[in-house]
Amino acid sequence: MSYSTDPRAARSREAMVVAARELLVAEGPGAVTHQRVAQQAGVGRATVYRHWPQPEQLLLEVMSDADLPLFKNPEAPVRRWLHRELRQMADELAVPAIAAMSLALMQSAIWDPDIAHRRDESLKTITERISVAVRSAAETGEVETDAAPADLTAMLVGPIVYRTTSQMGVVSDDLIDRLIDGVGTWHT
Amino acid sequence: MSYSTDPRAARSREAMVVAARELLVAEGPGAVTHQRVAQQAGVGRATVYRHWPQPEQLLLEVMSDADLPLFKNPEAPVRRWLHRELRQMADELAVPAIAAMSLALMQSAIWDPDIAHRRDESLKTITERISVAVRSAAETGEVETDAAPADLTAMLVGPIVYRTTSQMGVVSDDLIDRLIDGVGTWHT
Missing domain, CATH: 1.10.10.60 (Homeodomain-like)
Structure with a gap:
Protein backbone atom coordinates (compact mmCIF):
# COMPACT_ATOMS: atom_id res chain seq x y z
CA MET A 1 0.00 0.00 0.00
CA GLU A 56 -6.94 -8.97 0.26
CA GLN A 57 -4.77 -5.98 1.13
CA LEU A 58 -7.68 -3.64 0.54
CA LEU A 59 -9.94 -5.84 2.62
CA LEU A 60 -7.38 -5.86 5.42
CA GLU A 61 -7.08 -2.09 5.12
CA VAL A 62 -10.83 -1.67 5.44
CA MET A 63 -11.25 -4.08 8.31
CA SER A 64 -8.36 -2.83 10.40
CA ASP A 65 -8.29 0.80 9.33
CA ALA A 66 -6.89 2.87 12.19
CA ASP A 67 -8.89 5.77 10.80
CA LEU A 68 -12.18 3.91 11.10
CA PRO A 69 -15.32 6.02 11.22
CA LEU A 70 -16.56 4.64 14.55
CA PHE A 71 -16.41 6.71 17.74
CA LYS A 72 -15.37 9.83 15.83
CA ASN A 73 -16.40 13.35 16.87
CA PRO A 74 -18.08 12.90 20.25
CA GLU A 75 -21.12 15.04 20.98
CA ALA A 76 -22.87 15.99 24.20
CA PRO A 77 -24.75 14.33 25.76
CA VAL A 78 -22.02 11.70 25.51
CA ARG A 79 -24.33 8.92 26.65
CA ARG A 80 -26.56 9.34 23.60
CA TRP A 81 -23.56 9.59 21.26
CA LEU A 82 -21.97 6.48 22.81
CA HIS A 83 -25.21 4.56 22.39
CA ARG A 84 -25.41 5.55 18.72
CA GLU A 85 -21.80 4.56 18.00
CA LEU A 86 -22.13 1.20 19.81
CA ARG A 87 -25.38 0.61 17.92
CA GLN A 88 -23.61 1.22 14.62
CA MET A 89 -20.73 -1.07 15.57
CA ALA A 90 -23.20 -3.81 16.56
CA ASP A 91 -25.11 -3.39 13.28
CA GLU A 92 -21.92 -3.71 11.26
CA LEU A 93 -20.85 -6.81 13.20
CA ALA A 94 -24.35 -8.27 12.72
CA VAL A 95 -23.47 -8.77 9.05
CA PRO A 96 -22.11 -12.35 9.06
CA ALA A 97 -19.35 -11.48 6.58
CA ILE A 98 -18.09 -8.70 8.84
CA ALA A 99 -18.12 -10.88 11.94
CA ALA A 100 -16.28 -13.61 10.02
CA MET A 101 -13.72 -11.14 8.72
CA SER A 102 -13.16 -9.74 12.22
CA LEU A 103 -12.49 -13.20 13.60
CA ALA A 104 -10.18 -13.95 10.67
CA LEU A 105 -8.21 -10.77 11.37
CA MET A 106 -8.04 -11.45 15.11
CA GLN A 107 -6.71 -14.91 14.36
CA SER A 108 -4.29 -13.81 11.64
CA ALA A 109 -2.82 -11.28 14.06
CA ILE A 110 -1.46 -14.18 16.09
CA TRP A 111 1.06 -15.15 13.43
CA ASP A 112 1.22 -12.03 11.22
CA PRO A 113 3.04 -9.09 12.90
CA ASP A 114 1.74 -6.65 10.26
CA ILE A 115 -1.87 -7.56 11.02
CA ALA A 116 -1.13 -7.52 14.76
CA HIS A 117 0.27 -4.00 14.37
CA ARG A 118 -2.83 -2.86 12.51
CA ARG A 119 -5.08 -4.42 15.14
CA ASP A 120 -3.13 -2.65 17.88
CA GLU A 121 -3.33 0.70 16.06
CA SER A 122 -7.03 0.27 15.46
CA LEU A 123 -7.70 -0.62 19.11
CA LYS A 124 -5.54 2.28 20.26
CA THR A 125 -7.59 4.67 18.13
CA ILE A 126 -10.93 3.34 19.41
CA THR A 127 -9.70 3.37 23.01
CA GLU A 128 -8.46 6.94 22.74
CA ARG A 129 -11.70 8.12 21.16
CA ILE A 130 -13.92 6.47 23.77
CA SER A 131 -11.66 7.68 26.57
CA VAL A 132 -11.69 11.29 25.33
CA ALA A 133 -15.48 11.21 25.08
CA VAL A 134 -16.00 9.72 28.55
CA ARG A 135 -13.48 12.13 30.06
CA SER A 136 -15.31 15.08 28.54
CA ALA A 137 -18.56 13.69 29.96
CA ALA A 138 -16.88 13.44 33.37
CA GLU A 139 -15.77 17.08 33.09
CA THR A 140 -19.31 18.32 32.48
CA GLY A 141 -20.63 16.14 35.32
CA GLU A 142 -22.54 13.84 32.96
CA VAL A 143 -20.79 10.77 34.36
CA GLU A 144 -18.63 9.69 37.29
CA THR A 145 -16.12 6.95 36.56
CA ASP A 146 -12.55 6.02 37.38
CA ALA A 147 -12.29 3.21 34.83
CA ALA A 148 -9.03 3.11 32.86
CA PRO A 149 -9.29 3.72 29.08
CA ALA A 150 -8.55 0.09 28.10
CA ASP A 151 -11.15 -1.10 30.61
CA LEU A 152 -13.78 1.25 29.16
CA THR A 153 -13.19 -0.28 25.72
CA ALA A 154 -13.27 -3.83 27.07
CA MET A 155 -16.54 -3.18 28.94
CA LEU A 156 -18.29 -1.40 26.06
CA VAL A 157 -16.94 -3.14 22.97
CA GLY A 158 -16.06 -6.59 24.37
CA PRO A 159 -19.65 -7.76 24.99
CA ILE A 160 -20.75 -6.56 21.53
CA VAL A 161 -17.95 -8.48 19.81
CA TYR A 162 -18.75 -11.51 21.98
CA ARG A 163 -22.48 -11.36 21.23
CA THR A 164 -21.94 -11.09 17.46
CA THR A 165 -19.02 -13.50 17.00
CA SER A 166 -19.60 -16.15 19.71
CA GLN A 167 -23.16 -15.99 20.98
CA MET A 168 -24.28 -15.30 17.40
CA GLY A 169 -27.11 -13.13 18.66
CA VAL A 170 -28.60 -9.71 18.32
CA VAL A 171 -27.29 -6.76 20.34
CA SER A 172 -30.42 -5.14 21.80
CA ASP A 173 -30.61 -1.45 22.69
CA ASP A 174 -31.26 -2.64 26.22
CA LEU A 175 -27.91 -4.45 26.30
CA ILE A 176 -26.15 -1.33 25.00
CA ASP A 177 -27.80 0.68 27.79
CA ARG A 178 -26.58 -1.85 30.35
CA LEU A 179 -23.04 -1.67 28.98
CA ILE A 180 -23.05 2.11 29.21
CA ASP A 181 -24.51 1.93 32.74
CA GLY A 182 -21.69 -0.46 33.66
CA VAL A 183 -18.84 1.99 33.06
CA GLY A 184 -19.87 4.48 35.75
CA THR A 185 -22.64 6.51 37.34
CA TRP A 186 -24.50 8.57 34.76
CA HIS A 187 -26.49 11.67 35.61
CA THR A 188 -28.31 11.82 32.27
CA MET B 1 -15.65 -39.90 19.52
CA GLU B 56 -7.30 -32.62 16.72
CA GLN B 57 -10.56 -34.23 17.82
CA LEU B 58 -9.29 -34.45 21.37
CA LEU B 59 -8.12 -30.85 21.22
CA LEU B 60 -11.52 -29.78 19.96
CA GLU B 61 -13.15 -31.83 22.71
CA VAL B 62 -11.06 -30.12 25.36
CA MET B 63 -11.50 -26.62 24.03
CA SER B 64 -15.22 -26.81 23.46
CA ASP B 65 -16.18 -29.27 26.15
CA ALA B 66 -19.73 -28.58 27.21
CA ASP B 67 -18.84 -30.09 30.55
CA LEU B 68 -16.07 -27.58 31.16
CA PRO B 69 -15.03 -27.06 34.75
CA LEU B 70 -15.72 -23.31 34.76
CA PHE B 71 -18.68 -21.83 36.61
CA LYS B 72 -19.54 -25.17 38.19
CA ASN B 73 -21.05 -25.50 41.69
CA PRO B 74 -21.85 -21.94 42.72
CA GLU B 75 -21.28 -21.00 46.35
CA ALA B 76 -22.55 -18.15 48.50
CA PRO B 77 -21.53 -15.37 48.54
CA VAL B 78 -22.02 -15.57 44.77
CA ARG B 79 -20.00 -12.42 44.16
CA ARG B 80 -16.83 -14.01 45.53
CA TRP B 81 -17.45 -17.26 43.63
CA LEU B 82 -18.09 -15.34 40.41
CA HIS B 83 -14.88 -13.41 40.86
CA ARG B 84 -12.91 -16.60 41.37
CA GLU B 85 -14.39 -18.31 38.30
CA LEU B 86 -13.84 -15.26 36.08
CA ARG B 87 -10.27 -15.02 37.43
CA GLN B 88 -9.67 -18.62 36.46
CA MET B 89 -11.13 -18.13 33.00
CA ALA B 90 -8.94 -15.05 32.49
CA ASP B 91 -5.85 -16.95 33.66
CA GLU B 92 -6.54 -19.77 31.23
CA LEU B 93 -7.08 -17.35 28.34
CA ALA B 94 -3.86 -15.54 29.32
CA VAL B 95 -1.96 -18.56 28.01
CA PRO B 96 -1.28 -17.54 24.38
CA ALA B 97 -1.93 -21.06 23.08
CA ILE B 98 -5.36 -21.10 24.71
CA ALA B 99 -6.31 -17.68 23.36
CA ALA B 100 -5.14 -18.76 19.90
CA MET B 101 -7.08 -21.99 20.11
CA SER B 102 -10.22 -20.16 21.23
CA LEU B 103 -10.02 -17.82 18.26
CA ALA B 104 -9.38 -20.76 15.94
CA LEU B 105 -12.48 -22.51 17.28
CA MET B 106 -14.61 -19.37 17.04
CA GLN B 107 -13.50 -18.96 13.44
CA SER B 108 -13.87 -22.64 12.51
CA ALA B 109 -17.43 -22.53 13.84
CA ILE B 110 -18.32 -20.23 10.94
CA TRP B 111 -17.91 -22.95 8.34
CA ASP B 112 -17.99 -26.16 10.43
CA PRO B 113 -21.48 -27.00 11.78
CA ASP B 114 -20.05 -29.57 14.22
CA ILE B 115 -17.78 -26.99 15.83
CA ALA B 116 -20.61 -24.43 15.77
CA HIS B 117 -22.81 -26.92 17.60
CA ARG B 118 -20.12 -27.52 20.24
CA ARG B 119 -19.61 -23.79 20.67
CA ASP B 120 -23.36 -23.32 21.13
CA GLU B 121 -23.55 -26.15 23.67
CA SER B 122 -20.59 -24.80 25.57
CA LEU B 123 -22.03 -21.26 25.65
CA LYS B 124 -25.40 -22.62 26.70
CA THR B 125 -23.79 -24.46 29.62
CA ILE B 126 -21.84 -21.40 30.77
CA THR B 127 -24.87 -19.16 30.40
CA GLU B 128 -27.07 -21.52 32.40
CA ARG B 129 -24.51 -21.85 35.17
CA ILE B 130 -23.95 -18.12 35.50
CA SER B 131 -27.68 -17.49 35.33
CA VAL B 132 -28.48 -20.04 38.04
CA ALA B 133 -25.80 -18.55 40.31
CA VAL B 134 -26.97 -14.96 39.80
CA ARG B 135 -30.59 -15.97 40.27
CA SER B 136 -29.75 -17.67 43.56
CA ALA B 137 -27.88 -14.51 44.63
CA ALA B 138 -30.98 -12.49 43.74
CA GLU B 139 -33.12 -14.81 45.86
CA THR B 140 -30.98 -14.30 48.95
CA GLY B 141 -30.91 -10.54 48.37
CA GLU B 142 -27.22 -10.49 47.51
CA VAL B 143 -27.88 -8.80 44.18
CA GLU B 144 -30.64 -6.98 42.32
CA THR B 145 -30.64 -7.41 38.56
CA ASP B 146 -33.06 -7.89 35.70
CA ALA B 147 -30.42 -8.75 33.09
CA ALA B 148 -31.30 -11.67 30.80
CA PRO B 149 -29.05 -14.78 31.05
CA ALA B 150 -27.35 -14.23 27.67
CA ASP B 151 -26.68 -10.60 28.60
CA LEU B 152 -25.10 -11.64 31.90
CA THR B 153 -22.69 -13.89 30.00
CA ALA B 154 -21.91 -11.19 27.42
CA MET B 155 -21.23 -8.60 30.14
CA LEU B 156 -19.08 -10.88 32.31
CA VAL B 157 -17.29 -13.09 29.80
CA GLY B 158 -17.22 -10.82 26.72
CA PRO B 159 -14.74 -8.26 28.10
CA ILE B 160 -12.42 -11.02 29.34
CA VAL B 161 -12.35 -12.71 25.94
CA TYR B 162 -11.84 -9.31 24.31
CA ARG B 163 -9.02 -8.34 26.64
CA THR B 164 -7.14 -11.61 26.14
CA THR B 165 -7.71 -12.18 22.41
CA SER B 166 -7.85 -8.63 20.99
CA GLN B 167 -6.38 -6.15 23.43
CA MET B 168 -3.73 -8.76 24.30
CA GLY B 169 -3.60 -7.52 27.86
CA VAL B 170 -3.93 -8.68 31.43
CA VAL B 171 -7.33 -8.99 33.12
CA SER B 172 -6.88 -7.21 36.46
CA ASP B 173 -8.92 -8.09 39.53
CA ASP B 174 -10.17 -4.51 39.38
CA LEU B 175 -11.61 -5.12 35.90
CA ILE B 176 -13.32 -8.30 37.11
CA ASP B 177 -14.85 -6.30 39.99
CA ARG B 178 -16.12 -3.72 37.51
CA LEU B 179 -17.67 -6.41 35.34
CA ILE B 180 -19.46 -7.92 38.32
CA ASP B 181 -20.60 -4.46 39.44
CA GLY B 182 -21.97 -3.91 35.93
CA VAL B 183 -24.53 -6.71 36.02
CA GLY B 184 -26.61 -5.29 38.86
CA THR B 185 -26.68 -3.76 42.32
CA TRP B 186 -24.75 -5.86 44.82
CA HIS B 187 -25.35 -5.75 48.55
CA THR B 188 -22.12 -7.57 49.44
Whole structure:
Protein backbone atom coordinates (compact mmCIF):
# COMPACT_ATOMS: atom_id res chain seq x y z
CA MET A 1 0.00 0.00 0.00
CA SER A 2 1.24 3.47 -0.74
CA TYR A 3 0.58 6.46 1.45
CA SER A 4 0.70 9.85 -0.25
CA THR A 5 0.79 13.31 1.28
CA ASP A 6 -0.88 14.83 -1.79
CA PRO A 7 -4.36 15.92 -0.56
CA ARG A 8 -6.07 14.85 -3.82
CA ALA A 9 -4.47 11.41 -3.62
CA ALA A 10 -5.47 11.17 0.05
CA ARG A 11 -9.08 12.01 -0.88
CA SER A 12 -9.23 9.37 -3.61
CA ARG A 13 -7.60 6.88 -1.25
CA GLU A 14 -10.25 7.60 1.36
CA ALA A 15 -12.99 7.30 -1.28
CA MET A 16 -11.71 3.83 -2.17
CA VAL A 17 -11.58 2.72 1.45
CA VAL A 18 -15.12 4.02 2.04
CA ALA A 19 -16.31 2.27 -1.14
CA ALA A 20 -14.67 -1.01 -0.11
CA ARG A 21 -16.24 -0.74 3.33
CA GLU A 22 -19.70 -0.13 1.86
CA LEU A 23 -19.33 -3.09 -0.49
CA LEU A 24 -18.13 -5.30 2.35
CA VAL A 25 -21.07 -4.41 4.58
CA ALA A 26 -23.67 -4.67 1.81
CA GLU A 27 -22.47 -7.77 -0.04
CA GLY A 28 -19.65 -9.45 1.87
CA PRO A 29 -15.91 -9.89 1.26
CA GLY A 30 -16.44 -11.35 -2.22
CA ALA A 31 -17.73 -7.99 -3.46
CA VAL A 32 -14.50 -6.18 -2.58
CA THR A 33 -12.85 -6.49 -6.01
CA HIS A 34 -10.69 -3.92 -7.81
CA GLN A 35 -13.43 -3.37 -10.37
CA ARG A 36 -16.32 -2.85 -7.94
CA VAL A 37 -14.29 -0.60 -5.66
CA ALA A 38 -13.14 1.53 -8.62
CA GLN A 39 -16.71 1.84 -9.88
CA GLN A 40 -18.16 2.69 -6.46
CA ALA A 41 -15.38 5.17 -5.61
CA GLY A 42 -15.46 6.84 -9.03
CA VAL A 43 -11.79 6.20 -9.76
CA GLY A 44 -9.98 4.18 -12.38
CA ARG A 45 -9.21 0.53 -11.78
CA ALA A 46 -5.51 1.26 -12.18
CA THR A 47 -5.71 3.60 -9.17
CA VAL A 48 -7.11 0.84 -6.98
CA TYR A 49 -4.43 -1.55 -8.25
CA ARG A 50 -1.69 0.99 -7.55
CA HIS A 51 -2.69 1.31 -3.90
CA TRP A 52 -3.53 -2.34 -3.25
CA PRO A 53 -2.10 -4.82 -5.77
CA GLN A 54 -4.05 -7.64 -4.04
CA PRO A 55 -7.75 -7.36 -3.13
CA GLU A 56 -6.94 -8.97 0.26
CA GLN A 57 -4.77 -5.98 1.13
CA LEU A 58 -7.68 -3.64 0.54
CA LEU A 59 -9.94 -5.84 2.62
CA LEU A 60 -7.38 -5.86 5.42
CA GLU A 61 -7.08 -2.09 5.12
CA VAL A 62 -10.83 -1.67 5.44
CA MET A 63 -11.25 -4.08 8.31
CA SER A 64 -8.36 -2.83 10.40
CA ASP A 65 -8.29 0.80 9.33
CA ALA A 66 -6.89 2.87 12.19
CA ASP A 67 -8.89 5.77 10.80
CA LEU A 68 -12.18 3.91 11.10
CA PRO A 69 -15.32 6.02 11.22
CA LEU A 70 -16.56 4.64 14.55
CA PHE A 71 -16.41 6.71 17.74
CA LYS A 72 -15.37 9.83 15.83
CA ASN A 73 -16.40 13.35 16.87
CA PRO A 74 -18.08 12.90 20.25
CA GLU A 75 -21.12 15.04 20.98
CA ALA A 76 -22.87 15.99 24.20
CA PRO A 77 -24.75 14.33 25.76
CA VAL A 78 -22.02 11.70 25.51
CA ARG A 79 -24.33 8.92 26.65
CA ARG A 80 -26.56 9.34 23.60
CA TRP A 81 -23.56 9.59 21.26
CA LEU A 82 -21.97 6.48 22.81
CA HIS A 83 -25.21 4.56 22.39
CA ARG A 84 -25.41 5.55 18.72
CA GLU A 85 -21.80 4.56 18.00
CA LEU A 86 -22.13 1.20 19.81
CA ARG A 87 -25.38 0.61 17.92
CA GLN A 88 -23.61 1.22 14.62
CA MET A 89 -20.73 -1.07 15.57
CA ALA A 90 -23.20 -3.81 16.56
CA ASP A 91 -25.11 -3.39 13.28
CA GLU A 92 -21.92 -3.71 11.26
CA LEU A 93 -20.85 -6.81 13.20
CA ALA A 94 -24.35 -8.27 12.72
CA VAL A 95 -23.47 -8.77 9.05
CA PRO A 96 -22.11 -12.35 9.06
CA ALA A 97 -19.35 -11.48 6.58
CA ILE A 98 -18.09 -8.70 8.84
CA ALA A 99 -18.12 -10.88 11.94
CA ALA A 100 -16.28 -13.61 10.02
CA MET A 101 -13.72 -11.14 8.72
CA SER A 102 -13.16 -9.74 12.22
CA LEU A 103 -12.49 -13.20 13.60
CA ALA A 104 -10.18 -13.95 10.67
CA LEU A 105 -8.21 -10.77 11.37
CA MET A 106 -8.04 -11.45 15.11
CA GLN A 107 -6.71 -14.91 14.36
CA SER A 108 -4.29 -13.81 11.64
CA ALA A 109 -2.82 -11.28 14.06
CA ILE A 110 -1.46 -14.18 16.09
CA TRP A 111 1.06 -15.15 13.43
CA ASP A 112 1.22 -12.03 11.22
CA PRO A 113 3.04 -9.09 12.90
CA ASP A 114 1.74 -6.65 10.26
CA ILE A 115 -1.87 -7.56 11.02
CA ALA A 116 -1.13 -7.52 14.76
CA HIS A 117 0.27 -4.00 14.37
CA ARG A 118 -2.83 -2.86 12.51
CA ARG A 119 -5.08 -4.42 15.14
CA ASP A 120 -3.13 -2.65 17.88
CA GLU A 121 -3.33 0.70 16.06
CA SER A 122 -7.03 0.27 15.46
CA LEU A 123 -7.70 -0.62 19.11
CA LYS A 124 -5.54 2.28 20.26
CA THR A 125 -7.59 4.67 18.13
CA ILE A 126 -10.93 3.34 19.41
CA THR A 127 -9.70 3.37 23.01
CA GLU A 128 -8.46 6.94 22.74
CA ARG A 129 -11.70 8.12 21.16
CA ILE A 130 -13.92 6.47 23.77
CA SER A 131 -11.66 7.68 26.57
CA VAL A 132 -11.69 11.29 25.33
CA ALA A 133 -15.48 11.21 25.08
CA VAL A 134 -16.00 9.72 28.55
CA ARG A 135 -13.48 12.13 30.06
CA SER A 136 -15.31 15.08 28.54
CA ALA A 137 -18.56 13.69 29.96
CA ALA A 138 -16.88 13.44 33.37
CA GLU A 139 -15.77 17.08 33.09
CA THR A 140 -19.31 18.32 32.48
CA GLY A 141 -20.63 16.14 35.32
CA GLU A 142 -22.54 13.84 32.96
CA VAL A 143 -20.79 10.77 34.36
CA GLU A 144 -18.63 9.69 37.29
CA THR A 145 -16.12 6.95 36.56
CA ASP A 146 -12.55 6.02 37.38
CA ALA A 147 -12.29 3.21 34.83
CA ALA A 148 -9.03 3.11 32.86
CA PRO A 149 -9.29 3.72 29.08
CA ALA A 150 -8.55 0.09 28.10
CA ASP A 151 -11.15 -1.10 30.61
CA LEU A 152 -13.78 1.25 29.16
CA THR A 153 -13.19 -0.28 25.72
CA ALA A 154 -13.27 -3.83 27.07
CA MET A 155 -16.54 -3.18 28.94
CA LEU A 156 -18.29 -1.40 26.06
CA VAL A 157 -16.94 -3.14 22.97
CA GLY A 158 -16.06 -6.59 24.37
CA PRO A 159 -19.65 -7.76 24.99
CA ILE A 160 -20.75 -6.56 21.53
CA VAL A 161 -17.95 -8.48 19.81
CA TYR A 162 -18.75 -11.51 21.98
CA ARG A 163 -22.48 -11.36 21.23
CA THR A 164 -21.94 -11.09 17.46
CA THR A 165 -19.02 -13.50 17.00
CA SER A 166 -19.60 -16.15 19.71
CA GLN A 167 -23.16 -15.99 20.98
CA MET A 168 -24.28 -15.30 17.40
CA GLY A 169 -27.11 -13.13 18.66
CA VAL A 170 -28.60 -9.71 18.32
CA VAL A 171 -27.29 -6.76 20.34
CA SER A 172 -30.42 -5.14 21.80
CA ASP A 173 -30.61 -1.45 22.69
CA ASP A 174 -31.26 -2.64 26.22
CA LEU A 175 -27.91 -4.45 26.30
CA ILE A 176 -26.15 -1.33 25.00
CA ASP A 177 -27.80 0.68 27.79
CA ARG A 178 -26.58 -1.85 30.35
CA LEU A 179 -23.04 -1.67 28.98
CA ILE A 180 -23.05 2.11 29.21
CA ASP A 181 -24.51 1.93 32.74
CA GLY A 182 -21.69 -0.46 33.66
CA VAL A 183 -18.84 1.99 33.06
CA GLY A 184 -19.87 4.48 35.75
CA THR A 185 -22.64 6.51 37.34
CA TRP A 186 -24.50 8.57 34.76
CA HIS A 187 -26.49 11.67 35.61
CA THR A 188 -28.31 11.82 32.27
CA MET B 1 -15.65 -39.90 19.52
CA SER B 2 -17.50 -42.59 21.41
CA TYR B 3 -19.66 -41.95 24.43
CA SER B 4 -20.11 -44.82 26.83
CA THR B 5 -22.58 -45.23 29.65
CA ASP B 6 -20.20 -47.56 31.51
CA PRO B 7 -19.13 -45.60 34.63
CA ARG B 8 -15.54 -46.87 34.46
CA ALA B 9 -15.24 -45.88 30.80
CA ALA B 10 -16.76 -42.50 31.61
CA ARG B 11 -14.18 -41.99 34.35
CA SER B 12 -11.25 -42.85 32.09
CA ARG B 13 -12.72 -40.62 29.40
CA GLU B 14 -12.89 -37.74 31.86
CA ALA B 15 -9.33 -38.46 33.01
CA MET B 16 -8.13 -38.17 29.41
CA VAL B 17 -10.00 -34.90 28.84
CA VAL B 18 -8.58 -33.48 32.08
CA ALA B 19 -5.07 -34.64 31.10
CA ALA B 20 -5.39 -33.09 27.63
CA ARG B 21 -6.58 -29.84 29.17
CA GLU B 22 -3.65 -29.76 31.59
CA LEU B 23 -1.17 -30.41 28.79
CA LEU B 24 -2.77 -27.72 26.65
CA VAL B 25 -2.60 -25.11 29.39
CA ALA B 26 0.93 -26.02 30.46
CA GLU B 27 2.61 -26.61 27.11
CA GLY B 28 0.30 -25.59 24.27
CA PRO B 29 -1.59 -27.51 21.57
CA GLY B 30 1.54 -29.34 20.37
CA ALA B 31 1.68 -31.25 23.66
CA VAL B 32 -1.77 -32.79 23.19
CA THR B 33 -0.60 -36.05 21.56
CA HIS B 34 -2.00 -39.54 22.07
CA GLN B 35 1.15 -40.58 23.91
CA ARG B 36 1.34 -37.65 26.33
CA VAL B 37 -2.38 -37.77 27.11
CA ALA B 38 -2.22 -41.53 27.76
CA GLN B 39 0.79 -41.08 30.05
CA GLN B 40 -0.73 -38.16 31.96
CA ALA B 41 -4.14 -39.83 32.32
CA GLY B 42 -2.69 -43.20 33.30
CA VAL B 43 -4.42 -45.10 30.50
CA GLY B 44 -3.12 -47.05 27.53
CA ARG B 45 -2.44 -45.28 24.24
CA ALA B 46 -4.97 -47.53 22.52
CA THR B 47 -7.66 -46.16 24.81
CA VAL B 48 -6.93 -42.60 23.72
CA TYR B 49 -6.88 -43.70 20.06
CA ARG B 50 -10.20 -45.47 20.47
CA HIS B 51 -11.93 -42.34 21.74
CA TRP B 52 -10.24 -39.83 19.45
CA PRO B 53 -8.57 -41.30 16.36
CA GLN B 54 -7.15 -37.84 15.51
CA PRO B 55 -5.39 -35.64 18.12
CA GLU B 56 -7.30 -32.62 16.72
CA GLN B 57 -10.56 -34.23 17.82
CA LEU B 58 -9.29 -34.45 21.37
CA LEU B 59 -8.12 -30.85 21.22
CA LEU B 60 -11.52 -29.78 19.96
CA GLU B 61 -13.15 -31.83 22.71
CA VAL B 62 -11.06 -30.12 25.36
CA MET B 63 -11.50 -26.62 24.03
CA SER B 64 -15.22 -26.81 23.46
CA ASP B 65 -16.18 -29.27 26.15
CA ALA B 66 -19.73 -28.58 27.21
CA ASP B 67 -18.84 -30.09 30.55
CA LEU B 68 -16.07 -27.58 31.16
CA PRO B 69 -15.03 -27.06 34.75
CA LEU B 70 -15.72 -23.31 34.76
CA PHE B 71 -18.68 -21.83 36.61
CA LYS B 72 -19.54 -25.17 38.19
CA ASN B 73 -21.05 -25.50 41.69
CA PRO B 74 -21.85 -21.94 42.72
CA GLU B 75 -21.28 -21.00 46.35
CA ALA B 76 -22.55 -18.15 48.50
CA PRO B 77 -21.53 -15.37 48.54
CA VAL B 78 -22.02 -15.57 44.77
CA ARG B 79 -20.00 -12.42 44.16
CA ARG B 80 -16.83 -14.01 45.53
CA TRP B 81 -17.45 -17.26 43.63
CA LEU B 82 -18.09 -15.34 40.41
CA HIS B 83 -14.88 -13.41 40.86
CA ARG B 84 -12.91 -16.60 41.37
CA GLU B 85 -14.39 -18.31 38.30
CA LEU B 86 -13.84 -15.26 36.08
CA ARG B 87 -10.27 -15.02 37.43
CA GLN B 88 -9.67 -18.62 36.46
CA MET B 89 -11.13 -18.13 33.00
CA ALA B 90 -8.94 -15.05 32.49
CA ASP B 91 -5.85 -16.95 33.66
CA GLU B 92 -6.54 -19.77 31.23
CA LEU B 93 -7.08 -17.35 28.34
CA ALA B 94 -3.86 -15.54 29.32
CA VAL B 95 -1.96 -18.56 28.01
CA PRO B 96 -1.28 -17.54 24.38
CA ALA B 97 -1.93 -21.06 23.08
CA ILE B 98 -5.36 -21.10 24.71
CA ALA B 99 -6.31 -17.68 23.36
CA ALA B 100 -5.14 -18.76 19.90
CA MET B 101 -7.08 -21.99 20.11
CA SER B 102 -10.22 -20.16 21.23
CA LEU B 103 -10.02 -17.82 18.26
CA ALA B 104 -9.38 -20.76 15.94
CA LEU B 105 -12.48 -22.51 17.28
CA MET B 106 -14.61 -19.37 17.04
CA GLN B 107 -13.50 -18.96 13.44
CA SER B 108 -13.87 -22.64 12.51
CA ALA B 109 -17.43 -22.53 13.84
CA ILE B 110 -18.32 -20.23 10.94
CA TRP B 111 -17.91 -22.95 8.34
CA ASP B 112 -17.99 -26.16 10.43
CA PRO B 113 -21.48 -27.00 11.78
CA ASP B 114 -20.05 -29.57 14.22
CA ILE B 115 -17.78 -26.99 15.83
CA ALA B 116 -20.61 -24.43 15.77
CA HIS B 117 -22.81 -26.92 17.60
CA ARG B 118 -20.12 -27.52 20.24
CA ARG B 119 -19.61 -23.79 20.67
CA ASP B 120 -23.36 -23.32 21.13
CA GLU B 121 -23.55 -26.15 23.67
CA SER B 122 -20.59 -24.80 25.57
CA LEU B 123 -22.03 -21.26 25.65
CA LYS B 124 -25.40 -22.62 26.70
CA THR B 125 -23.79 -24.46 29.62
CA ILE B 126 -21.84 -21.40 30.77
CA THR B 127 -24.87 -19.16 30.40
CA GLU B 128 -27.07 -21.52 32.40
CA ARG B 129 -24.51 -21.85 35.17
CA ILE B 130 -23.95 -18.12 35.50
CA SER B 131 -27.68 -17.49 35.33
CA VAL B 132 -28.48 -20.04 38.04
CA ALA B 133 -25.80 -18.55 40.31
CA VAL B 134 -26.97 -14.96 39.80
CA ARG B 135 -30.59 -15.97 40.27
CA SER B 136 -29.75 -17.67 43.56
CA ALA B 137 -27.88 -14.51 44.63
CA ALA B 138 -30.98 -12.49 43.74
CA GLU B 139 -33.12 -14.81 45.86
CA THR B 140 -30.98 -14.30 48.95
CA GLY B 141 -30.91 -10.54 48.37
CA GLU B 142 -27.22 -10.49 47.51
CA VAL B 143 -27.88 -8.80 44.18
CA GLU B 144 -30.64 -6.98 42.32
CA THR B 145 -30.64 -7.41 38.56
CA ASP B 146 -33.06 -7.89 35.70
CA ALA B 147 -30.42 -8.75 33.09
CA ALA B 148 -31.30 -11.67 30.80
CA PRO B 149 -29.05 -14.78 31.05
CA ALA B 150 -27.35 -14.23 27.67
CA ASP B 151 -26.68 -10.60 28.60
CA LEU B 152 -25.10 -11.64 31.90
CA THR B 153 -22.69 -13.89 30.00
CA ALA B 154 -21.91 -11.19 27.42
CA MET B 155 -21.23 -8.60 30.14
CA LEU B 156 -19.08 -10.88 32.31
CA VAL B 157 -17.29 -13.09 29.80
CA GLY B 158 -17.22 -10.82 26.72
CA PRO B 159 -14.74 -8.26 28.10
CA ILE B 160 -12.42 -11.02 29.34
CA VAL B 161 -12.35 -12.71 25.94
CA TYR B 162 -11.84 -9.31 24.31
CA ARG B 163 -9.02 -8.34 26.64
CA THR B 164 -7.14 -11.61 26.14
CA THR B 165 -7.71 -12.18 22.41
CA SER B 166 -7.85 -8.63 20.99
CA GLN B 167 -6.38 -6.15 23.43
CA MET B 168 -3.73 -8.76 24.30
CA GLY B 169 -3.60 -7.52 27.86
CA VAL B 170 -3.93 -8.68 31.43
CA VAL B 171 -7.33 -8.99 33.12
CA SER B 172 -6.88 -7.21 36.46
CA ASP B 173 -8.92 -8.09 39.53
CA ASP B 174 -10.17 -4.51 39.38
CA LEU B 175 -11.61 -5.12 35.90
CA ILE B 176 -13.32 -8.30 37.11
CA ASP B 177 -14.85 -6.30 39.99
CA ARG B 178 -16.12 -3.72 37.51
CA LEU B 179 -17.67 -6.41 35.34
CA ILE B 180 -19.46 -7.92 38.32
CA ASP B 181 -20.60 -4.46 39.44
CA GLY B 182 -21.97 -3.91 35.93
CA VAL B 183 -24.53 -6.71 36.02
CA GLY B 184 -26.61 -5.29 38.86
CA THR B 185 -26.68 -3.76 42.32
CA TRP B 186 -24.75 -5.86 44.82
CA HIS B 187 -25.35 -5.75 48.55
CA THR B 188 -22.12 -7.57 49.44
